[in-house]
Structure formats: structure tokens, C-alpha cells
Amino acid sequence: MQLSKFLNNLFSDGKVRVSRTICDFDASDLEVSTQLLAEFDRSERLEMPAGLPDLNEETALWAAQYLYRSIQFVLLRELDANSMDTNLRRYTGVADASAIWSADLLFRHLGPLLKFSSRISPDDPLVHNLKETAAAWPLSSVGLNIRTNVDTRPILNSPALKTIYLDRIIAHRDLIRLGDAELTVLRETMGLYQEQFWPGLELNELTKHD
Amino acid sequence: MEKILVLESKYRHTLGNLRGIPDLKAAADGELIWLRGIGMNTDKHIASLPVLHRYTADSQERLFPDQHKTPTGKLSKLDWQPIKAFVPIELPVSAMPGKLFLPMTIRLSRSAAVQEVFALLTDLDSWKTYAEIATRTRLQPLRFAVSAKGDVLVIGHPLPQLPGQTFWAREQMLLPAGYDLCPPSLAHLVEVPKETMMLFDPDGSWQSIPITHFQPAQRSAVRLTEIGHD
Numbered sequence: 051m052q053l054s055k056f057l058n059n060l061f062s063d064g065k066v067r068v069s070r071t072i073c074d075f076d077a078s079d080l081e082v083s084t085q086l087l088a089e090f091d092r093s094e095r096l097e098m099p100a101g102l103p104d105l106n107e108e109t110a111l112w113a114a115q116y117l118y119r120s121i122q123f124v125l126l127r128e129l130d131a132n133s134m135d136t137n138l139r140r141y142t143g144v145a146d147a148s149a150i151w152s153a154d155l156l157f158r159h160l161g162p163l164l165k166f167s168s169r170i171s172p173d174d175p176l177v178h179n180l181k182e183t184a185a186a187w188p189l190s191s192v193g194l195n196i197r198t199n200v201d202t203r204p205i206l207n208s209p210a211l212k213t214i215y216l217d218r219i220i221a222h223r224d225l226i227r228l229g230d231a232e233l234t235v236l237r238e239t240m241g242l243y244q245e246q247f248w249p250g251l252e253l254n255e256l257t258k259h260d
Numbered sequence: 261m262e263k264i265l266v267l268e269s270k271y272r273h274t275l276g277n278l279r280g281i282p283d284l285k286a287a288a289d290g291e292l293i294w295l296r297g298i299g300m301n302t303d304k305h306i307a308s309l310p311v312l313h314r315y316t317a318d319s320q321e322r323l324f325p326d327q328h329k330t331p332t333g334k335l336s337k338l339d340w341q342p343i344k345a346f347v348p349i350e351l352p353v354s355a356m357p358g359k360l361f362l363p364m365t366i367r368l369s370r371s372a373a374v375q376e377v378f379a380l381l382t383d384l385d386s387w388k389t390y391a392e393i394a395t396r397t398r399l400q401p402l403r404f405a406v407s408a409k410g411d412v413l414v415i416g417h418p419l420p421q422l423p424g425q426t427f428w429a430r431e432q433m434l435l436p437a438g439y440d441l442c443p444p445s446l447a448h449l450v451e452v453p454k455e456t457m458m459l460f461d462p463d464g465s466w467q468s469i470p471i472t473h474f475q476p477a478q479r480s481a482v483r484l485t486e487i488g489h490d
Binding site for chain 1: 392394395396397401417418478480483
């Protein structure tokens with residue numbers, strides 16, 4: 051029950067433990083983990099904008115395992131870097147709005163992990179792997195000073211995800227996420243109160259960051 | 261010969277008008293007051309005294325009642341004093357300073373001054389609809405309170421663009437937009453209880469709302485709000 055215990059701790063107090071060895075998660079562990087993810091999704095929705103896409107359990111479960119394994123690679127320095135590709139599997143599904151939301155339940159914790167691993171060894175393959183993952187999931191990587199390499203339209207076309215994305219951009223003052231589409235919705239949100247919500251930001255003078 | 265008058269002591273205060281008559285003296289004798297030194301020209305104030313007995317005293321201080329030739333007694337040895345000493349002047353006691361507790365009706369009048377709005381009175385449905393889709397950025401600066409009837413008072417800045425009535429804040433008083441106290445200086449006289457906001461109607465009526473009734477405009481809090489619940 052490594053993964054389910056990990057998720058339980060992550061969702062309850064944010065302090066997690068991982069196994070000292072890499073072992074496959076058994077089926078019952080994965081089943082309980084899926085239930086925990088569904089419960090967490092339900093509780094998160096209460097504070098989120100209306101119209102959130104449905105939970106994609108497979109994506110959420112994949113993201114949970116990715117997070118677990120990456121923490122193992124950060125902490126267990128004796129692990130063979132060559133096994134990283136096997137254990138930190140790339141996402142093979144469609145990154146639609148549902149997948150973006152589902153992955154974000156876990157990947158919103160990528161920031162602290164990336165900072166921690168970067169301090170230990172900035173050029174570590176794990177750091178590069180984490181950065182690539184962050185770039186592939188733009189909703190979860192706002193504020194990490196990472197340029198996204200994927201289409202953000204699934205986010206901007208979902209009113210709920212767009213609202214969450216915008217809130218995070220404003221909260222982190224993440225200028226590099228301000229493309230044309232983001233600038234438009236940013237103007238709509240802040241209206242005449244740019245100085246209150248983002249002191250110093252002068253939208254008319256901004257140029258697009260590619 | 262000398263005129264002597266006798267008054268009851270309860271009329272002592274009437275002697276105050278005689279302080280200007282020179283040589284007039286008075287003496288107390290039990291329940292009576294004796295007057296002497298009246299002279300021959302009777303002053304009008306003396307003529308108006310509530311006299312009990314009138315005498316004429318000869319050089320031996322024998323007392324002859326008016327119109328009588330036989331003395332009925334002799335003037336007693338008394339402590340004669342000038343009227344100024346017998347009826348000393350007393351300064352009137354000043355009225356104590358105090359507060360006037362006159363109730364004042366608060367009135368509002370139209371004001372041309374442009375004030376930034378700080379509160380919005382709207383309905384729960386409109387507020388919930390807004391909170392469902394608003395960014396957290398716009399919700400965070402706001403707090404709200406709900407009445408049992410479903411009225412929602414939202415405070416903060418900037419306010420959402422929702423149907424309802426807007427108010428501006430004069431300290432703890434929420435005045436309808438476009439109105440001010442009449443006169444505006446009345447604001448200094450209004451004592452608003454601490455931790456309370458006064459919500460005014462244009463007709464001057466108001467209701468008191470404890471600040472503790474306002475809660476942060478978190479999406480979950482708005483969603484879980486039902487009419488009739490705090």
C-alpha cells in the first residue's frame with residue numbers, strides 16, 4: 051500500500067514517505083489510490099469554478115505514480131539513472147481538459163519538488179525530466195519560470211480551467227505565460243484594477259512572450 | 261420718635277429689596293423680625309412689606325402701637341444689623357453643565373460628490389451565479405453577509421458588476437451611492453458601535469450588521485450558503 055499511503059499523507063498534511071526501493075504497486079494499492087484520487091477530486095471541486103472537466107482516473111493515477119517515483123529518485127541517490135525512463139513513464143494519453151485537470155491534482159506539487167532537486171544537482175537527469183514534465187503540463191507549472199511547449203488551447207477553451215490558469219498567472223506574476231490569448235482574458239479579469247491585482251503591470255506595454 | 265415694624269421671619273426674603281435704604285437695620289427675635297431706622301418718608305418697598313405689627317418708639321424705646329397713645333412694651337435688646345448684613349446677597353447657583361440627550365433623526369440627502377463604492381446589496385442567486393465562475397483573484401478582496409430573506413451584502417473592492425444597490429463607506433457607515441448625511445458633518449456625531457457596520461437606506465433608516473457576520477468570499481462558502489442559515 052505504498053502509493054495509497056503516500057496519497058493519503060499528501061492530501062491530508064502534505065508530508066509524504068516513499069519506499070527505499072522501487073517496487074511495483076500492487077493492484078489493490080492502485081485501486082485504493084484511485085478511490086483516494088476520486089475523493090480528493092470531489093473535495094477540490096468545492097473551491098473550484100463551475101464547469102470543471104470530469105476526472106480522468108487513468109491520468110490522475112499515472113500522475114500519482116510519476117510523482118511518487120520522482121520523489122524516490124530525488125531522495126534515493128543510489129538509484130540508477132538509466133532506470134529513470136522506465137520508472138518515470140511519459141504520458142501517452144490525450145492531454146485534453148480532463149487530463150489536464152486530473153494531472154494537476156498531483157502536479158501542482160511539481161514546483162517544490164523541482165526546486166528541491168535543482169538545489170541538490172541542477173544538471174541531474176531527473177531535473178531535466180521534471181522540467182520537461184512541467185513544460186508539458188502548463189496549468190500545473192505556472193510560476194516555475196518554465197516555458198510551456200504545448201498548446202494551451204485546451205485550458206483556455208475550458209472556462210473553469212481558464213479561470214484557474216489565470217488566477218495562478220496573476221498570483222505568481224508569471225509574465226512568460228502571457229500569450230495573446232492569455233492577455234485578452236487577463237484584461238477581462240482585471241479590468242480597471244490592474245494596479246490592485248498586479249501592481250506594476252502595464253498591459254498595454256507588454257509584448258508577447260514566446 | 262422712630263417707626264418700628266415687625267414681620268414674621270418667613271418673610272425674611274422680602275427684605276432683599278430694602279438694601280438700598282440707608283440707616284435701615286433689622287434684628288431677629290425668635291419667629292419675628294424687627295425693623296428700625298425707617299425714617300419719616302416711607303419707601304414704597306417698605307410700604308409693601310407684609311407687616312405684622314407697627315409701632316412708634318420714643319426716646320426711651322417704649323413701643324406705642326399705631327394710633328395708640330399708651331405704650332405696650334419696650335424695645336428689646338437685639339442684635340441690630342444693616343440690611344446688607346442681615347440679608348446677605350447670595351450668588352445664584354449656576355446650572356450644571358451637562359449633555360443634552362435629544363434624539364436626532366438621521367436624514368440623508370442627494371450628494372454630487374463622487375465616492376468610490378465599497379458595498380453591494382444584491383440577492384443570493386446573483387451572488388452565487390457570480391461566485392461559480394469568478395476568478396479567485398476577484399473573490400479574494402471581498403467579504404459577504406447574508407440575511408434570512410436572502411439579501412446579500414458584499415463589501416470590498418472592486419465589487420462585482422451585479423444587479424443591486426451600491427453603497428460607499430463613511431467610516432463604518434454604508435451610505436447609498438449618491439447620498440450623504442444631511443449635513444455631512446453629522447458623521448462626527450454618530451457613534452457606531454465597534455465591530456459593527458450601519459447600512460443606510462436613502463430614507464435615513466438603517467440596520468446594524470456585526471462585522472463578524474461577514475465571511476471571506478470563498479467559492480465553497482458561497483456555494484454552501486443557504487437562506488436561513490448563518
